[in-house]
Amino acid sequence: MQEQVLVAGAGPTGLTIGLELARRDIPVRIVDQAAEFFAGSRGDGIQPRTLEVFDDLGVLDAVLAAGIPMPIMRVHLGGEFVGEHRMAELVEPTPAFPHPNPWVLGQSGTEAILRERLAEFGVHVELDTALTTFDQDATGVTATLTRDGVEETVRVAYLVGADGGRSTVRKALGIAFEGTTDESLRMLLGDVRADALDHQFGYWFAGAEHPMEGIAMSPLPGGRQFQFAAPLTGDAEPTLEVLQEYVDRYSGRTDITLSELTWVTVWRPNVRLAERFRVGRVFLAGDAAHVHPPTGGQGMNTGIQDAYNLGWKLAAAVHGDESQLDSYESERRRVAAHVLGISSGLLNKLVDGDEDAMRRGPETQQLDISYRDPADRAPLAPGDRAPDAPLKDMAGNPIRLFDLFRGPHATTLCFGETGQLPPGSDTYAVVRPGTTAAGQYVVDVEGHAFTAYHATDGTRVVVRPDGYLAERS
Template sequence: MTHVLIVGAGPTGLTLAVELARRGVGMRIVERSPGPATGVRAKGLQPRTLEVFDDLGVIGEVLATGGEYPPVRAYRGEEVTWEGRMDRLREPSPRAPYPNMIVQPQWRTERILRDRLAELRHRVEFGAELTGFEQDESGVTATLGTGETVRCSYLVGADGGRSTVRRRLGVPFAGSTSENEHILLADVRTRDLDRDHYHMWAVAEPGMHLSLCPLPHTDVFQIIAAHRGVDDLPAVVASYAPHVRLDEVLWRSEYRVNVRMAERFRVGRVFLAGDAAHVHSPAGAQGLNTGVQDAYNLGWKLAAGSAALLDTYEAERLPVAGHVLRLSTDLHRREDVVLGDGTDQLGLAYPGSPLSVGERGGRRLGALFREQRGTGFLLLGDVTDDHGLRALPSPEGRPGVLLVRPDGYVGYHGDESGLGAYLSAWGIAAPPAAR
C-alpha cells in the first residue's frame, strides 16, 4: 500500500511528488498522457515559486535555462507605438533572493522536476489514466486504465481543469467561462521579429490582442492570440501583424478563458490541487504558480500524517486561491498591467489559519533561506534585528521563539513555554533547539 497516489504530472503534481520523495514518503505519480507534454502553456515563474524551487534543489537549472522577461515592444500593424517593461526589475536581497519573474517554458519546468524526481528514485507513470476510486475510513482504492488497482492512504487530484478526480468527487466548480473570447496558444518559429523584445499588438475591440514572446535558449516564440472564433493561426496573426510570417508551427492549442474554483479542496482522504482546484485567466502568470504553492503546502502535511494538519490544507489554500483568482481576473480586464504589483506571491500569508499563532504567525519568514532548506522545521530564538525577526519577549521578560514551518511560514510566535503544547496539538515532532 502506497501512502500517496498523485494523479497528474504537471508542475503541481511533480512539485508534490518531489516534496514527498525527498521525505522518503511512499508515493506514486500517474499521468494519463502517453508521454511528457511538449507545448509551452504557462511560462512565468514568480519569485515565491523560485524560493520553493530553491528548497527542492532545482533552482540552479531553472535559472540557468530560463531568463528574465524581455522589454515590451508594442505595435499598431508594423508601426512601433511604445517600448518599455511590464515588470520592475529588482536587485536580489536577503529578504527576496529571487525578486524577478523568470520566463521558463512549462515543458522545461516539468522536465527539470522530473529529473529531480529521478534523482530521488521515482518516476512518472505515463499512460496510466485514473478511471475511478473509492474511499473508506482507512484509505482509497483507485483503478487505472492499465487494469491495475492501487490502494493508498491518500489520493491527490492534480489533473487539471477537467479533473477526473474533482468530477468523481462531485465537487462543484463554480465560476464562469467566456463564450466569446477564444485564446490561441502556439509555439512557432519566425524570422520576422527580433528575440530581444516581447512583441505585442492590440486592436480597438476590447480584449483582442496578439503577443509573441521569445522563449529563452530556444529559437521559438510563444504566441498568445485572443480572437472571435477564428481558428486559422496564420490568419489571426496576419489580422494584427501582416508583416509577420510563421515559418513553422510546432504546437498549438485553443481554450476559452475560465475563472473557476472548487467549493472544496478536500473530501475525506482525497485532495484537489492546482488547476483541478482553481483555474485562472493567463493574466499575471498566477495559475501554475498557485498550483506549486498548493503542493508545497500539502506535501509536508501529508508526510507528517497528522489528521489535524491535513485539515488545515483547505483552510489555508482555499482563501489564497480565491484571492489570486480575483487578482488574475482584475489583471485580465486591465490594459496597464505591471507584473510584480502583487503578482509575485511573496505577500501571501495564512494569518487566519488555526496553525498560525502570534503576531508573525502565518507570515512568510522572508529570511534565512539557506537555513530553511530541507524538510524540517526551523526554530529561532532571540534573532538579531539584522533580519527584522526579533521574537516578542514574554510577559516575564524571557525572549520568545519563532517556529518556521517546512514551507517557510511562521507557525508559532510567542513564549517558548507555549511551544510544547502547540507541537502536541498538531502532532508535530519537536524540532531541534532554537538557533
C-alpha cells in the first residue's frame, strides 16, 4: 500500500507521529539520515502528561518497567555532604491525575520502546536515508530520498519534518527560526560510569562558596551509568579526562573514578521557535519547530505532544476531513512559546546562581496545558485536558475513564442519561450508583467523574482522540 505520510526524523517526535498514524491504519514511512539509532540519554525526564500519552499509545508499562523514579539528589558542598534534595516533591496519584510524577528513562530507551511498538504495526525506521528535496502541490508532496547515493522519488499526501533543530524541512520551506544562541555558555552532557557512587541517588557537587556552580550526576536506569551535566569552561573538550577533572575538583574526593563514557555532547543556549508550524501539506514538529534549554526537561516532552496533537488530525485529513489541520499550528505554537518561557527562565536562574533553578513545580509537568479559548472562564472548557476517574463497567468490574479514551477514537460521555444515547460505539452514559441506562454505560461509583467534569444530569462531553475536550454542553 502506498504511504500517505512521510516522516523525516526518527527521534521521539517522529516515532510518535508514526505510531499515531499506524494505529489508525494510515500507511506511513519514517526515514532518518543517521546511520544508526541514537544511543545516549539526552532527554531522560518523562513528564506526567507524556506518561498519559504513553498510556494511550500502549507503551506505558514498558516505559515504567525500563525506567526509574526521579531520584533524590545528595548535595555535597566543599567536599562535605550537606543534605538531600528533591527537585520536585512527590505527589500522590488522584482519581483525576493517575501519573503525577516524572519518570526517568534515557532517550535512547524511550525511542527503542516506541520502535518496538511501531514494529507491531509493521512499520520500521529506514536509517541512512536522507530527505534531500521536496515539492508540494494541491494534492500532495513529491519528495526525493537518498540512500547510499541512490535517489528515490516518493509521492505522499503529507510530509512531517521531525528532523531536529537543523531541520532540512524547515530550511527548505524558508521558515524563520526566531530566537537566540548564546555562544558564551557551553554545557557538557554525557553518560558515564561511576562505581563509587550509590546508583540509587543523584549527586550535586559544588564549592562551599559558590553552591550553585557545580556538576550534577543523575542515575540512569539499567546499569551503573550517570548522566553528567556541567558548564564547560574555556576551550575544554568533552573528554573522559575533562569529566574526571571536574569530578575531582568539585567533589573534593579521590575515590570517584569515571569510566565508560558512552555518549557526550556540548550544548549551547539555543532557544528558538519557528515562525510557522505548517506550510500547505508540510508540517514541523519537535525540535524542527522549537529548541529548548535542557533545564526543566521540556524539549522531548513537547515534541511528543506535538506529534500526539498532529497524528489524529493527519489521519482524519487522509480520510477526507482536513478541517482540523489548521488547529495544529494555532494550538501547538502557543504551547511551545509558553514552554520555552519556562525552560528559559530556569536556565536564567541557573546562570544567576538562583537556588530556585534546582526546583521543579507543576508548570514543568505539562498537565495544565490547554487549548481553550483564553476568554472562556468556565472551570472546564473545550481545549482542556480530560480528567481521569475510577468507574465500574456494566458487569461491575473496575475501569477508568482513560480506559474508555484509549485508542484512536473520540469518546462521548453523557452524564446521568438513562435513555437512548447518541449513536456511536464510543459513546457512554456515566450514571450514579444504582442506576442503569438503555445503552452502554459506566457507573461513577464514588462521584469522581461528575466532580472532575463539573457535570450535572444532562451534561455531555466529547473528548478528542488526544485526550482534550472537543465539546461540552
